[in-house]
Amino acid sequence: MKRICYATVLVAGSLSSIVHAEIDARAIAFNCRNCHTESSLDPKSSISSLKNVSAQQIRQALLDFKYDRKPATLMPRLAKGYSDEELAAVAEYLSRK
Template sequence: MMRTARYLAAAAATLATGFAVAQQPAPPAFAASNLSPAGVRALAANCAACHGTHGKPAPGSTLAGLAGKPKDELLTAMTQFKQGKKPATVMHQLAKGYSDEELAALADHFSKQAR
């Protein structure tokens, strides 16, 4: 009987801790989009590490170039990554970090870069 009571007390304490964790404040919301020309260039710079400066991959890179691809094609791919509808190793996570408006601005930006 005592053992059961101790067990129940421990279980209650664990539950209480769980509730305390669940009640942590929500993470801060995203900053407002900056879709000015400079703001979009700054967003696009986040892609350069993998897709190359201005969306042109380094020679020999196996990653897809983004420069000069049709806007619709780029936006469809990024939207499908974001929605988990297109298999990916990293893009499904990265795409979730951008609002739909930001993805549209990025697609527009890269479609206008020289191949």
């Protein structure tokens, strides 16, 4: 019985930390800015600008990359590393910058 109680406490404690974890959209956005910077973009480049793009547009593009609905070389690999919630948070962050 004691083992069950200890296991319950451990699982509840783990779930609590997962639920309370915050998404750091700013930290994720730093990765985006490595390629999507205004100063380094050539008009002929296939790398799109994030300037004046809505959160919904960014979020949809990220989800399309993640779920292989939009082909690209690097972006699908990057997008798959984040949850849908993290992608939504970073899209919102990027749209405000």
